Structure formats: C-alpha cells, structure tokens
Amino acid sequence: MSNEAAFTTLGASARALFTTEQLKVFEEAFEQQASYCRNKIYSEEGIPMFLVLEDVSEPTDAAKPLNEAPLETAAPRDALFDLLLVTAIEVYKQQLESKGEPLQAKDIGLLLEVLAEHFFTPARSPKLAS
C-alpha cells in the first residue's frame, strides 16, 4: 500500500469508528479550539506550533518512502503520540476537505496551531489556563 493510500485509509478508518453525531462533537471541539487560536493576538501572544524537521541537503531524502526513511525524532521517541498526531491531522484534514471550500496555507497553520495549543500549552492545565 502506498503512503498516500495508507494515510487515506488511516483517516477513513478513524472516521469510520465514529457516528455522524460523534464526528460532529469532534468538529465542534476543533472549532472551539480554532476559535480560541484565531482570537489570539499574534503580535503579542506566544503561538505554539509543531514544525517538521526536514533535511533537504540530501536531494533524495524528502522523496524517500516512509518505510525506507530512518526513524528520527527531536524528542524521546513517542511513537504513540506521533500516530495520534498524524491521525488527528488526517481526520481534521478530511473534515476540512469535505466542506468543499478552497484550502490555503493558513488552514494548515490553523490545524497545526490547534493541535499544538491543545497538546503542549499551559491551557491543558486548569490552574494555568486563566
């Protein structure tokens, strides 16, 4: 199975686990977090993001199939978290695509911001969320 097909299957499988009502809950949760992110003052507040580390000094590296690429991590390896992150991106990617609106770089930015805001900021800790 190609990477492309594997990702699509991953997202489709994840979505197939849930009812339409449950997916609606996820969509609302995403929109709530997205709304919080959109309302941040970018020129003064810290904006968390995930950035991919890519070595383009070797011309073929970026094009390597996933299963041939070496495992690399800028964190103590947390494969489960990586899988959850990729799955969440896939589910929300398909959700955005299903709306049929033209998608732009800022939509990717928002998607990553929402996940970063949720997964590694003090907002997750109620005492620090004020």
Add this chain to the structure above:
Amino acid sequence: MDESKAILPASWAETVRSLQRGFLKGSYIRVVNYHSTPRFRLESYERQLAFYQQHFSAVGEADLDCFFDTGEWFKDKPGLILNFFEGYRNNYEFIAPLAEKYGFVGWFYIPTGFLSSPVADQHAFASTHKLEILTNDYSDERIAMTWDELRELDKKHVVASHTQTHERLSRESSDEALQREIISSKHDLEGQLGHEVSTFCWLYGSEVGVNPRADRYLHQAGYKYLLSNFKIQKLKNST
C-alpha cells in the same frame, strides 16, 4: 509567522501529506512564536515558560546540528524552541531574562534595518515595514533593541536573519532585493556579532523550492537552516 500569504510547495493535500510523513517519523519539534512582548503580558509569559520548563528542554543550534547529524535526540525531554521575531526592544528587556530564568534558548530573528534605523525613525520604519506595535511600553522613541543588546543576547541565544528591511520576497523580486534581504542581512549580522549566522527566515514563511531564484541566494549566502511556516529545513549547502 503569517501564513495567510504563504505559497505552498505543492497542492494543499500534498503539503499536508508531507508534514504527516515528518510527524510519523517523529521528525518534528515544538516551537512557540513571539513577536512584540510587552510588559503587561509578563505574568502570562512567565506562566507559560514555567510550564514549558517542566515538560521540555532548550534547543540551540548545536542541538539541531546534532539531531540532523545523528537522527537522535540526546536530552531527556522533547525540545522546545522559543522564536522571537523582529528585534523588538521589549524582547531584550522583558522576555529574554524570563527565557533565561527558565533555562530556554531564544531564537531571535532580526530584520537588520530595524536595528540600524535611527531611534527617531523607528516608529516610521515599523509602520512602513509590517512591524506591528500594539502596545508601546516606552516614553521615548526607541522600540528596536540596540546592536549592543543583540550582542548581549548572542552570548546565550541564537541570532538569525529575518531579512534586512522586512520586505516580502516573491518570484518577481529583483536580484537587488534578493541580494539585500538574504545576503546583505547576513553580512550585517555577522559584522555586528563577529561570527557566522546560520539561520534565515523570510516573511510569510515559504519553504525551499517555492522560489528557486531566492533559493539560489540562500545557497550563495551559505545558510544552514531555513525556518518556514511548517518546517525547519537543513539546506543543501550546509556541511
């Protein structure tokens, strides 16, 4: 960074796929992007940094070099980069000491023309070069950090080029503009700091491949890393 005007290297779906491949390999890092850091937000910044200290470790250029060289991360906690854009005076005075208090390395992205701008002209420079000042902490006119202050930061943090005049570079940009923003900005910093500057970030954060002419200037300048909206890329000419 502002993604609204960024150009993607491929279709929207393909760009997301490329990022997913990176995430699935674990080849990613956490960053927090800051611009102006006014005094009245210090309490909030301190809460964030105290939280980050518990969960993440600082990342300097040597850590990034090591990761790209070995494919491994040698610290106990995941890495977190604090990015500070534009060279604001309040970065130096307010948040840099906090970053140090909590053991983090800041990456300061400097449009060199802002720092070189005479104090009396800095507000005009900011307003005509897309540098946003919502809250001004100062009664005098200086809003950029000084070169002496940047040299002070350079002892503990990373200094990177963010062009010379904060001008957007496009496929239609003149060679003169590309030379000025990509190469001359590096020379400005290196002349002031006395050592090589390895990292570059342009406005709106497109990645390598989107603007091949600009890429050639990055190569000619000898940058090692390009920070874009969704990636940090180790560049071809790096050793």
